[in-house]
Amino acid sequence: MRCSATPDSFTPSDPASLYIGLMSGTSLDGVDGVLLDSPLAGGTPQVRAHAARPFPEGLRAEFLALNTAGADELHRGALASLQLVELYSAVVADLLQSTGLKASAVRAIGAHGQTVRHRPDLGYTVQLGAPALLAERCGIAVVADFRSRDVAAGGQGAPLVPAFHRAVFAQPGADVAVLNLGGFANLSLLFADGRTLGFDTGPGNALLDHWAQRHIGQAFDEGGAWAAGGVVLPELLRALLADPFFARVAPKSTGRDDFHPAWLERHLARLPEPPAPQDVQATLSALTASSVAQALLRAMPQVAQLVICGGGARNADSLRRLQATLPGVACQTSDALGIPADQVEAAAFAWLARQTLLGLPGNLPAVTGAAGPRILGAIYPA
Structure with a gap:
């Protein structure tokens, strides 16, 4: 699925203030997405739109299975990541359609990915997803893999909100x-x-x-x-x-x-x-x-x-x-x-994508235990 939209009909608070956040959490019920208006000049971020898509039962079952060791995990994980991007792309398209925005109006997508392993005690955390494909599908820069840099700095990689x-x-x-x-x-x-x-x-x-x-x-x-x-x-x-x-x-x-x-x-x-x-x-x-x-x-x-x-x-x-x-x-x-309660975490990852693109730290060392503030995530340009 490619992301598309109707002509512009939404005016942000200032240029380059719009970010999309995508979250599929450990409950594995589906994907929530928000359009966040976070002004560069400061002020309280505002959620402007929300969209959600449920997980197909087969994908939910696969992500549950990938939380434990199993056969052919790398191949299965890669295929699940591609299916997740289909859902992510659909949610982004829904957000653009409901607001009348073009993809070019959104500065970046913050895509958390689906956690299948979290072992900061061993120095790693794994969130499945295919951010390069998401950037290709949507024509919007994608920020992903938020937790790894904090873990690399000795932190828990969570919570980041x-x-x-x-x-x-x-x-x-x-x-x-x-x-x-x-x-x-x-x-x-x-x-x-x-x-x-x-x-x-x-x-x-x-x-x-x-x-x-x-x-x-x-x-x-x-x-x-x-x-x-x-x-x-x-x-x-x-x-x-x-x-x-x-x-x-x-x-x-x-x-x-x-x-x-x-x-x-x-x-x-x-x-x-x-x-x-x-x-x-x-x-x-x-x-x-x-x-x-x-x-x-x-x-x-x-x-x-x-x-x-x-x-x-x-x-x-x-x-x-x-x-x-x-x-x-x-x-x-x-x-x-x-x-609304089901939009907060997606909004947080839109805001974290904003921090990344502005070259600002996204973690709090007092929270995660990291050695210091770090700019989080990997950027996949549009």
């Missing part, structure tokens, strides 16, 4: 936290004194989605309704929270390399009798809420507000459990602050 969160969500005189609740959860801590910290807290939707697909035949637990009808198993919850990751101090990041179905099955096998599947779902939901709350209160005890974004922000059960574990904190989704 806290700097963007400060640009759009910080509030004068208040300690504000931002929770990205995707397949895995991460916090950005925006302190009133100007400090910014952040780290991954553990599982978000990934295990919940896996368990729902296995037991109720759905890709995810719509609104958390199934989890809400279950009973939390205290013994299982204590065992899950005893994982060493939760006690580690930041900088830290995680993913399917640490928390995966086999990890859950090992814990279930230690129970005296098989639990009801719905109670396991409720316990996994409580795991997310408890691990987020414990990490947040430990790192930012005076937190006044928690802004929630990511696909998990649409899960009413998750939001209820989070509020219950944080009774003194005002919890709200990012929708209330002007950016």
Whole structure:
């Protein structure tokens, strides 16, 4: 698919301020894309358009399989990357079509790629994608492979969104936290004194989605309704929270390399009798809420507000459990602050592409543990 558009009908705030961000996260539900207007003269970035495409089931299954060792991985990974670009190109075309923009009006696309391995402890992280092909298809410069430079500098390569969160969500005189609740959860801590910290807290939707697909035949637990009808198993919850990751101090990041179905099955096998599947779902939901709350209160005890974004922000059960574990904190989704929850991460990678093209650092060493600020990503010119 080639990206195309109708004649210009959209006026940016100033020339060269428009960027597209593309994100396909660890939940593997699909691709979100945004058109971000980020003025060169400063000011708060604004999302001008959003488009999304779901993953075909075969591609979703392949990306899940590529998270673990298997036969012919290089060939399969390359083919999956090409299929991902088809989705990316379609989302870019949708954005151009809906805004009436020509490709030449967009300075760059920030394409995160699909994470299939994340091992900063071994010095690497892998996001599949074919950015050269994306640049060819769309006629727009592409910035990709954002995480590798931070890892090369000794960092975790994640999370990379806290700097963007400060640009759009910080509030004068208040300690504000931002929770990205995707397949895995991460916090950005925006302190009133100007400090910014952040780290991954553990599982978000990934295990919940896996368990729902296995037991109720759905890709995810719509609104958390199934989890809400279950009973939390205290013994299982204590065992899950005893994982060493939760006690580690930041900088830290995680993913399917640490928390995966086999990890859950090992814990279930230690129970005296098989639990009801719905109670396991409720316990996994409580795991997310408890691990987020414990990490947040430990790192930012005076937190006044928690802004929630990511696909998990649409899960009413998750939001209820989070509020219950944080009774003194005002919890709200990012929708209330002007950016719908499912658009924030794509917007962040549009903003990171902007940083790259302007020759500005995209990482925060205090967040990732890198040796210093680094310009992130590789540029594939139009």
